Amino acid sequence: MSNLWHVSTTEYGGTKESIMRRGNLYQIANGAMGYRGTLDEHGPEECVGITLAGIWDRVGSAWREPVNAPNGAFTRVSIDGRVLGVDRVRAHRQTLHFAHAIFERETTFAVRGTEVVLRSERFLSAAVPQLGVVRFSVCASRAVDVVLRTGIDGNIWDLNGPHLPALTAEKRGAVLATHGRTHELGLMVAVAEAIGHDFAEEAHEVVDGRNLRVLRFRAEPGRTYTCHKYFAVSTDHDRFGAPALDAAIAVAERARAAGYEACRTAHEAEWARRWQRCDVVIEGDDLAQHGLRYSILQLLMVAPVAGSATSIPARALSGQVYKGAIFWDTEMFMFPFFLHTYPEKAVELLRYRIRTLDGARRKARTEGAGYRGAFYAWESQDTGDDACAYFNIGDPFTGRDLRTHFRDKQVHISGDVAIALWTHFRHTGDDSLLLEGGAEVILECARFYASYAYFKADKGRYEILDVIGPDEYHERVNNNAFTNMVAKETFAIAQAVGDHLRRRHPAAWRALVRRLRIARELPELRKIGRLLYVPSPDPQTGVIEQFDGYFRLREATVAELKSRMVHPNEYLGAGQGLAVPTQVIKQADVVMMLNLFKDRFDTRTKEANWKYYEPRTEHGSSLSACAYAMVATEFGDLDFAYRYFLKTALIDLEAKYKVYVGTIFMGGSHPAANGGAWMTAIFGFAGVSADERGLAIRPRLPSGWRSLRFHLAYRGDAFAVAITPRAIRVESPVTNRRDHRLVLAGKTVVCRRGATVEVRSGARPKVRRRRAPARAAAGSAG
């Protein structure tokens, strides 16, 4: 398998930080849980983490965070009474295989002249969400006494635990089971482990929180002894009907009965389907290919389990950082990837927001002066109530926490959710999600903005006051361009969803309006939407002021600010930070808006704003680079776009990100950047855009990219796209349900199902039929 389909290292041990970074980089996940890239023999010291999706717990006044499960993949080996550890390592290699998200390791230890090779491979089943599988083997160069201690390690690494304070470790028949209840809600978390092996006597012991099988045998020289471990994690959150413990035992037993090969085959088959839909192939640029594929792997690994209505936290399932909370990152940076490749997963993300609508309503009622509608949580967990603290950045000067307004003032989050819901409908043409609660969310978000907005009588306009935009260094600003635009769009979407339902589902619409008691407010929503002010480009310069008064702030460079820092961990925002009185911004804000609403602004405006804001941007968030990269593709600065694409695509592979901001540990994976890398490739370089009118592709490939191939999901159908510097080719499979309007490099064609359309630069579109039952013909040029 080519090096573009894996990542590997020979490093074993090292500093805490390097172990931590490998833990992030080599993690595997299956949507239900993540497993950090640690080794079989590792424990809490190495930050082993089996982080569960959808279940959170809080201990005392510490942060509520995701629950980590006991480690059912634990195995530690002794040779002739000596435990194999870092001091005996002679060679090591660990590999993450992108093709099927399998973690593999091979380590050679030396024990008094005997070479002992441990090999294992581990996957979290893409077919069975609760299941993890390990194949573990030992081979010694000389005859030795081997003891394998394998089972479930109940010593859990937590940031703010313990979340499972009283674990029970037991053996039920041939199955080990370790289970406990969460501290706060008493939810059961159960891990069961079954094993397959034929070379050893087995005893059971529970020592130091470890629920272990002790396999003792005499190893013959050169012979490989292999066991297969099947561990299952089930929680009361899974809602599969059965009690969590029974469910875990059943899954583990069923997997053992099916055997390793069957488990792996099912897993690999699912991964093959995923890659078939989601891979992006770059010819001519291995670095970009590698980074982008790793990014896609990350997104596919953490995509929610079907039917779970969960979403993807900002650090995915790589641990408990950021409280396992879901931010706007999901809708703005990850959702587009799924929408365009794997819409079933996009639906889960949206269902999560529908499911947590009541939490958003509670937040609206209780935050600030009290609002109506839905004010989505800045940091959302299981209920949709906000996990974000009012004081959440450590101040190195006073040792106290700084008041920030992320929670109470970053109001664009509600509009981000509404926009994602509506984009889903425009892209898929499927309104079922709107009927399932999506329309309700949209109306409630618009209602929230209506109750947040103020009317400025002398200017005859509504304004959105006292907010934080994406640039979090400037808090409590008025008329942030991004926020106002998002709010205005939310009113427009509320209007559109009403028009749609009124026409297509009048009874549902009437019921919804009745339930929300919103009939009398609808004209008001329309009026506010119409009169809501959005800062517009300056007529001379084309630059949009980020918020009222931004242009009057002091000019400064990021370098100058940094040179004035007194403490390396001092925060640049929060009212008194160095960036606050200056034009230095943390991340894309106006440029983020220009990217999100890219069809509303001309290229000149994009370029003017990009050139104004880019030198003022710290890119202190992993979300920033891709927004600048995408906008740069639009006015042709492909060099910049490529650099920032690469920065985004390699963020987890290179792992140069900040591990601490203030005193807050922030390590972990970056799924939003992963999504940003994909967006930059597809929306930026391939120039893909899609709405209810059709699919458009206007490529601007980086130099050196010989071709770019990918698939797109659109309105229930799919396309294979291949772009070269000279041509765009789109295949519409025979399985497509209808014909589609395409705009390729500005030329409009109708692409009939089963047809392949090709546009070469300068030439007329060429249409080729292919195994197609229906006719396919070119439309007119654009």
Next chain:
Amino acid sequence: MSNLWHVSTTEYGGTKESIMRRGNLYQIANGAMGYRGTLDEHGPEECVGITLAGIWDRVGSAWREPVNAPNGAFTRVSIDGRVLGVDRVRAHRQTLHFAHAIFERETTFAVRGTEVVLRSERFLSAAVPQLGVVRFSVCASRAVDVVLRTGIDGNIWDLNGPHLPALTAEKRGAVLATHGRTHELGLMVAVAEAIGHDFAEEAHEVVDGRNLRVLRFRAEPGRTYTCHKYFAVSTDHDRFGAPALDAAIAVAERARAAGYEACRTAHEAEWARRWQRCDVVIEGDDLAQHGLRYSILQLLMVAPVAGSATSIPARALSGQVYKGAIFWDTEMFMFPFFLHTYPEKAVELLRYRIRTLDGARRKARTEGAGYRGAFYAWESQDTGDDACAYFNIGDPFTGRDLRTHFRDKQVHISGDVAIALWTHFRHTGDDSLLLEGGAEVILECARFYASYAYFKADKGRYEILDVIGPDEYHERVNNNAFTNMVAKETFAIAQAVGDHLRRRHPAAWRALVRRLRIARELPELRKIGRLLYVPSPDPQTGVIEQFDGYFRLREATVAELKSRMVHPNEYLGAGQGLAVPTQVIKQADVVMMLNLFKDRFDTRTKEANWKYYEPRTEHGSSLSACAYAMVATEFGDLDFAYRYFLKTALIDLEAKYKVYVGTIFMGGSHPAANGGAWMTAIFGFAGVSADERGLAIRPRLPSGWRSLRFHLAYRGDAFAVAITPRAIRVESPVTNRRDHRLVLAGKTVVCRRGATVEVRSGARPKVRRRRAPARAAAGSAG
């Protein structure tokens, strides 16, 4: 003279801080200038300061501050070649006489067995604003050679100078003159000095910036040698026509020609008139009497010169602290004293605001999003432009300055000005000031609030958002009760002033409306005034929420906050201070409102709010105690009221105030507290209130006060009031122009001019005629 008419000390020298405090305590002033309580021989090291009213200067990027003049009262003595200094002091006494604001010192030095006594007295003429006079004498116990170096010391103590960078020192005829121009505007500041003496040869020398006469003589034992110094300070700001230098020389020469006694007689006559109008006599409480009289002295000393249209800075003329700027202190805490005792001075204070209206307009246009109307400066100097910095409190942690919003968000200042203007009219019945620009100020202030306010559609009300109220620890709050009430009142006043002028001065009104182009806005102002929200008392508790969300802040005590301080100079506000997330407030806010609008709230509400807010108040401002004291008198907590009255009345005498907040030096006198002491005595304990309907007195004397006697100015007339625990007696002089309605302890009487009205507890009002041409008769009981 009783000890209730002076303050004195025997301390000489000491620490810098004790010299500084004596400099404050023993200062003299005459409205045009102040002279700190330093000694003749002192220089910049002892913080000699002759601070000028109405002239400011800025050097580089330092604060613009008042200009200090060269010291024309300088005298240093040598005996047998030895300079008399602190090391030779054997006895010392310095005294400030309240009766005529004369500073006196007598110091005995020992020089090799010879006792030398220096005596001097110094006053700044209350009759001639530019003039200072010193009588200086030397007496030795044995024959010695004396050298007096006396003249003008050009070594000026400045906080942020030098403001007169190139001084010229010369002698013109018999007059010394030292003059220079301010750094920023090139305004001339000239000091001239003339002298009268008959015992010495005189030479002239200019050494080390000192422009000196050298008087050498042989002193006979026991004989006193006295000289009289007349120094004059004139500036280009005085606008007396003549060039500043000529004016100063002329004043000094005229004074010398008139002689010491004549100067002193004129000065004392003016002071006698002042005390006749303004003294408050407390029988039975010497401590209170002393503190209150000192407070009144302070106010009378710094009252603006007639026709100057200047106002009183927050630290009066005691130095350059607070940039010599005029704050709301003047209108809210000093203005009432003058209005009720010396209305001509109240008029100057208001004229200052009229004169600086254009500065307030400029501030409105350029601050924040840009407003209409008049946004008065938080710190106002010569032009009315704001001297307040956006970053104006030093942060001991970072060494940087904290962003505060005093300047841009403390919008109640405009309403404070409008209220003072309107109160003046209601109290005096004189509308000439309204016609001179007062009405214009009021309309422009209302216009400002109209452009600052936002309409909340769903609540059907206007709100005032994003402000700082008097409690400066909570910045950027919405719907601060004090601010909203003041703004609402401003709209009402704008309406009332319009009604008045329309009726009485229709042509002036039409001209004003035309000049301001405000005709079309007037209905809008009425509407906003009507719909402007003001937080009202909670129906259950009666407590008014200080601002939106205040009740949700954490409960805390001042002591608890202070115990959490990491640095002694850390500021409790500015967004990240310890008080910000708590209910701890810096100073009276809601209670300040209840006091300012005392006729709008019932006693129950006052008590409920007082009891809620007092324990939460740090009283971190000298303005706080008196507001709580006054409200406490209303619901009968006289013990508290008395304690806080005393705290206020003794603030400068006891000099326990903070000298530093953060890194900012804040020493100096406290004229607002001086005014607060007077208000507590007269409005609080005497229960005086006055408006266009009449004068009411409802006493509640502290226990132990046998009587309280004072004068009141009202509608161009005057009254002598004497209150005992059992009676209120009001004398209306025959010079009064009309009869007045009085409400004494709830009983309404008509007091005819020349009559004395007495109300005894339980008895019916008694009216006695006295040397009166007209009849005087009692009205009906109330």
